[in-house]
Amino acid sequence: MASLEQVRAWIDRLEAVYTENKEYLTELDSAIGDADHGINMARGFIAAKQALAENPPADIGALLKSVSMTLIKTVGGASGPLYGTFFLKAAMTCTGQTELDAEGIEKLFEDGINGVKQRGKAVVGDKTMIDAWEPALTAIKDTRQNGASIAEILDAAVAAAEQGRDSTVPLVARKGRASYLGERSKDHQDPGATSTVLMLTAARETLA
Amino acid sequence: MKKLINQADNVVVDALKGMEAAHPDLLKVSYDPKYIVRADAPVKDKVAVVSGGGSGHEPLHGGFVGRGMLDAACPGEVFTSPTPDQMEAATKAVSGGKGVLHIVKNYTGDVLNFETAADLCQAEGIDVEAVVVDDDVAVKDSLYTAGRRGVGTTVLMEKIVGAAAERGKSLKEVADIARKVNAQGRSMGMALTSCTVPSAGKPTFELGADEMEVGIGIHGEPGRERMKVKTAREIVEMMSDAVISDLPYKSGDELIVMVNGMGGTPLIELYILYNEFAQVAKAKGLKISRKLVGNYITSLEMQGFSLTLLKADADMVKLWDDPVLTPGLRWGV
Incomplete structure (x- = not known):
């Protein structure tokens, strides 16, 4: 079971992770984007953590909703609405709940990831965060069906997302600002897929 | 900066x-x-x-x-x-x-x-x-x-x-x-210089003293081609070709035309550009019903301009002529 405190720890962990990786993500983004992804993610999760500290939510749905609204307001660019939508859809499936079992964790990520897919309309191979989210979702569903624990499910999700992230390196971007570079977007790792892996890794460290 | x-x-x-x-x-x-x-x-x-x-x-x-x-x-x-x-x-x-x-x-x-x-x-x-x-x-x-x-x-x-x-x-x-x-609307822009985003403090891109970027975006995104600066006539002919052939706009079409400055180009140059476009339109049988010449969608202090054409029917022209009262556009009031 993942408790309300654990979900809160996930968000707190993300604040630390994105702050530590601020320059790394920004460097990836400066190669094929507009050089602000790390700065934006760090700013967003610093604000999200602060909002939770000021107004501690009573259930997981309310917590994820607070994170969503803060990210939407503070991250900006394309990743603000994308990650904001992830947490908004995840919040809706967790409304009123104070703990999540393996099925609840599956639903959180399934609804959240489907929200991102709907919002961004990207598919695997476009060189976006979907290259990490989509294989992670498949891994979560496959392992959950076989009765796996939360730890096993998230282990599988992280491994699949890492593979997806690495697969973005040789791709030509077809969505987002990087797509205007055409062939010049090759040989660069996608910053969005990279920040997605960090999000899942932090989930593995805190929710299981 | x-x-x-x-x-x-x-x-x-x-x-x-x-x-x-x-x-x-x-x-x-x-x-x-x-x-x-x-x-x-x-x-x-x-x-x-x-x-x-x-x-x-x-x-x-x-x-x-x-x-x-x-x-x-x-x-x-x-x-x-x-x-x-x-x-x-x-x-x-x-x-x-x-x-x-x-x-x-x-x-x-x-x-x-x-x-x-x-x-x-x-x-x-x-x-x-x-x-x-x-x-x-x-x-x-x-x-x-x-x-x-x-x-x-x-x-x-x-x-x-x-x-x-x-x-x-x-x-x-x-x-x-x-x-x-x-x-029914199409545009293309070009730049003679970059612009500087205040928080960045340095120019978004570098352009040689004798170069221009054709097809530039309004945030300094790269365009189609970088080349040596040409005369206003040559530039307008090149850009008109790209815009007109895209829809395409055909002889007899009525147009609303905008010759727009990017922020750092003086009006005297925009009128030179408008005159060149009017010649092109005449030669191709395009009718200019209405026009705007000035700075309307800029890119900070960038030197350059964009050309926008809109194929406009009578209803659209009527709506265009309706009163407007804003800081940037006002007529008919």
């Missing part, structure tokens, strides 16, 4: 304060979240028209708030999309009960933020439709990219659609007119 600013971080807020101080008769400004609404908002039983985008393109969008054009504009940081909370608050502030149209320029950040805002508004029972402008012919492989960028046609759309809303048309009718304007 030399700029007439106080602090790089406060550029947008300081400029909003200036707009509020200069035009209290036309508009009102909210600072948290940031948006501009027309002074008499919300207007009952009228479709409200809302737009927004990164700052640095003035007078777009805030300078087009007022009677006969936009009900609200949401300014982001310089060249950065505004966020859904701004758009949601602006939409609520101007909603007059007949629905709200969002005019969105096609940039991934703008589109995603406006879509998220539309979801939030619809969840609260406000009828929102969005029309995306994607008129920049410089982007060739639009199937394999995020698509064509939204540029000059946005200005013409905001004027025409604002007039349609003022006449009391329904949300569906207003949105249909907006889509028609987008379908």
Whole structure:
């Protein structure tokens, strides 16, 4: 079971992770984007953590909703609405709940990831965060069906997302600002897929 | 970097304060979240028209708030999309009960933020439709990219659609007119110099003293080609060819034409460019019904210009001629 405190720890962990990786993500983004992804993610999760500290939510749905609204307001660019939508859809499936079992964790990520897919309309191979989210979702569903624990499910999700992230390196971007570079977007790792892996890794460290 | 600013971080807020101080008769400004609404908002039983985008393109969008054009504009940081909370608050502030149209320029950040805002508004029972402008012919492989960028046609759309809303048309009718304007409008830009985003402090790109970038975006995005500077006539002929052949515009078509400065080009040069375009249009049998020559959708202090053509039927020209009263455009009042 993942408790309300654990979900809160996930968000707190993300604040630390994105702050530590601020320059790394920004460097990836400066190669094929507009050089602000790390700065934006760090700013967003610093604000999200602060909002939770000021107004501690009573259930997981309310917590994820607070994170969503803060990210939407503070991250900006394309990743603000994308990650904001992830947490908004995840919040809706967790409304009123104070703990999540393996099925609840599956639903959180399934609804959240489907929200991102709907919002961004990207598919695997476009060189976006979907290259990490989509294989992670498949891994979560496959392992959950076989009765796996939360730890096993998230282990599988992280491994699949890492593979997806690495697969973005040789791709030509077809969505987002990087797509205007055409062939010049090759040989660069996608910053969005990279920040997605960090999000899942932090989930593995805190929710299981 | 030399700029007439106080602090790089406060550029947008300081400029909003200036707009509020200069035009209290036309508009009102909210600072948290940031948006501009027309002074008499919300207007009952009228479709409200809302737009927004990164700052640095003035007078777009805030300078087009007022009677006969936009009900609200949401300014982001310089060249950065505004966020859904701004758009949601602006939409609520101007909603007059007949629905709200969002005019969105096609940039991934703008589109995603406006879509998220539309979801939030619809969840609260406000009828929102969005029309995306994607008129920049410089982007060739639009199937394999995020698509064509939204540029000059946005200005013409905001004027025409604002007039349609003022006449009391329904949300569906207003949105249909907006889509028609987008379908019939095409633009392309060029630059002689880069521009400097205040928070970045250095030019967005480097261009040699004798070079120009043809097909530039309004944020300094790379264009089709970098080449040696040519005469105004040669440049207009080259850009006209690209724009005219794209729709294509044909002999006998009536046009609304905009020769737009990027922020750092003097009017004397824009008139030279307009004259060259008028010659091209004459030779090709294109009729110029209406025109704008000046700075309407800029890129900070960039030197350069863009050419926008809109194939306009009689109804569109009527809407164009309707009264408009905004800081950036005013006639007929």
